[in-house]
Amino acid sequence: MISAKNISGMGIHYHYFSRSYMLEAQKTIGFSSIELYGADPHVHLTSEGIAEKNQVIKDLKESGLKVICVTPDNCMGPWQYAINGEVQLEEAKKYFLNTLDLALDLQCEKVACHSGWGMRDESEKEAWLRSLHFFEWYAEQAADRGITLVMESLREEESNLVNSLPRLKKYLKELDHPSVQPMIDTCAMAVAGESLDEWFEAFDGNIQHLHFIDGTPYGHLAWGDGNRPLEDYLETLNRFNYQGYLTQELTDDRYFKDPKAADRQSFETICQLLK
DSSP, rough: OOOGEEEEEOOOTTTTTTHHHHHHHHHHTOOEEEEEESTTOOOEEEEEEOOOOOOOHHHHHHTTOEEEEEEESSSSSTTTTTOOSSSHHHHHHHHHHHHHHHHTTTTEEEEEEEEOOOOOOOOOHHHHHHHHHHHHHHHHHHHHHHHHEEOOOTTTTSSSSSSSSHHHHHHHHHHTTTTEEEOOOOOHHHTOOOOOOHHHHTTTTTOEEEEEOOOOOOOOTTTSOOOOOOHHHHHHHTTOOOOOOEEEEOOOGSSSSSSHHHHHHHHHHHHHTTO
């Protein structure tokens, strides 16, 4: 059964707050775990390495929050999985290797990812194959470190590659590597007109992780700010005996001023429906 221990925090919406504030806020609210977003102002992750890495690790360990997944910034700039160009690819490889090594240092077994995207003025097939080629390499790097890459779908406006349940199934079948497993982002899922039941059934219950947020269906919203059927979602998770985490990936800038309040709202709204 889903319990409060399955609900995990995340720090994207603490964009204007320090790492120490974020960690203390989420612990105070009641989270026992966190999905670490590897980006400023909380983690300065680049292809060159991680600034003040030892201090980052120390702060996280002292917070008492278990790091259950590491998610690098992978939606903007040069850091994406289907990147084109030899120089760009080598820099991206170093960046994502640094992500794996940070997860390893934090004794974290999962790193979130997606397919990346192709340029709209190039062949979709070319970008698809480029992404697969990257993950053939990246999955081996993860396997060497005992890490599972959990892959989500994106919305169509974010990617022309994996942007639906059928396309993720196709991608994972072609990749065929045990270190890359499916995860759900409830925003992308809902925008695509899909359901939790469909996702769990498609992968025989093997869903490794969730970004579990409200929406309309767009938006990564705190629970109570959208119109998604939370009670039905929780019933589905329990029916499929889901044992993983439910990350509150809140990204809407309405939460930037008071991220702690948004986290508390999500946490308490979910907890009210737990049996």
